[in-house]
Amino acid sequence: MVRDYTKPEDHIIEYLDHPHFAIRNLLSRKLDPPDTLNEVVTATLALTGFQHVSRVGEMRGHSALLSALVERWRPETHMFHLPVGEVTVTLENVSYILGLLINGDAVTGRSDSSHQFLVENCIACFGREPGPDDHVLGKVNIAWVPRCRDTEPCDTQESLERYVRAHIFCMLGTVVFPDKSTVSLNSKFLPLLRDFHRISGYSWGAASLAHLYRSLCRASRYTCKEMDGPLILLFIWVWERMPFLTPIPRDQLGNIGVPLARRLYGGHIWEWGFRMASNPICSCAPLSRL
Secondary structure, three states: OOOOOOHHHHEEHHOOOOOOOOOOOOOOOOOOOOOOOOOOHHHHHHOOOOHHHHHHHOOOOOOHHHHHHHHHHEEOOOOEEEEEEOOOOHHHHHHHHHHOOOOOOOOOOOOOOOOOHHHHHHHHHOOOOOOOEEEEEOOOOOOHHHHHHHOOOOOHHHHHHHHHHHHHHHHHHHHHHOOOOOEEEEHHHHHHHHHHHHHHHHHHHHHHHHHHHHHHHOOOEOOOOOEEHHHHHHHHHHHHHHHHHHHOOOHHOOOOOOOHHHHHOOOOOOOOOOOOOHHHHHHHOOOOOO
């Protein structure tokens, strides 16, 4: 069943006068992406189009900023409604921020929580079957996937491809399509990784943007207390378009090219739980419709 998130009466903006919701800070649920990568696989990883997003790093905090943004998100139009106009994250932004492909085949398939589906796809992608403690209800334990990856000798093309598949699978579940689980990765993406040469043909960026839109729509309901989705994409977009919110002064930013996410905090962890005092988003300079 497809849930309707466009009911105006359910939007958080209608409840800001309520003491229980006036100071709502959304919790951002996410997993940390892999912090290591065997340099031997760099060329093989580049063939898939995931070399840029693999360099982004990880983040912490920002719940107050997230809450302020969601209050201004309108599910009817998929736009942020600001006093200066309507703005939103676009496919072009996804390409420049994360370096993901925005053209190609649709990222689609079937969800199957059966044990047979999970085992068949794990064997096809990683060459091994997860143990009884390494999966549950169609999801793979996050710790098991890096173990599979790091035990690959990377001395043959097949071994290199298994390593890269495991790395991409982690990236899909932690950066591109994060859900609210903090311990597992959804096996529904595994069939798309089986044919190594087709990985680069999928429009991962477009699917990630759609996932962000849906996550924002869900979070805009007054009953929502936590948010998933590609929040790295959202925060970097905000920091690029509203520089006064950036945790790093502009004169201290390096210029390392695509992805822009790497420019702001590549490889570093930023703890920045600032408060949105006096509604600074409302005082931002005029923005063009991106």
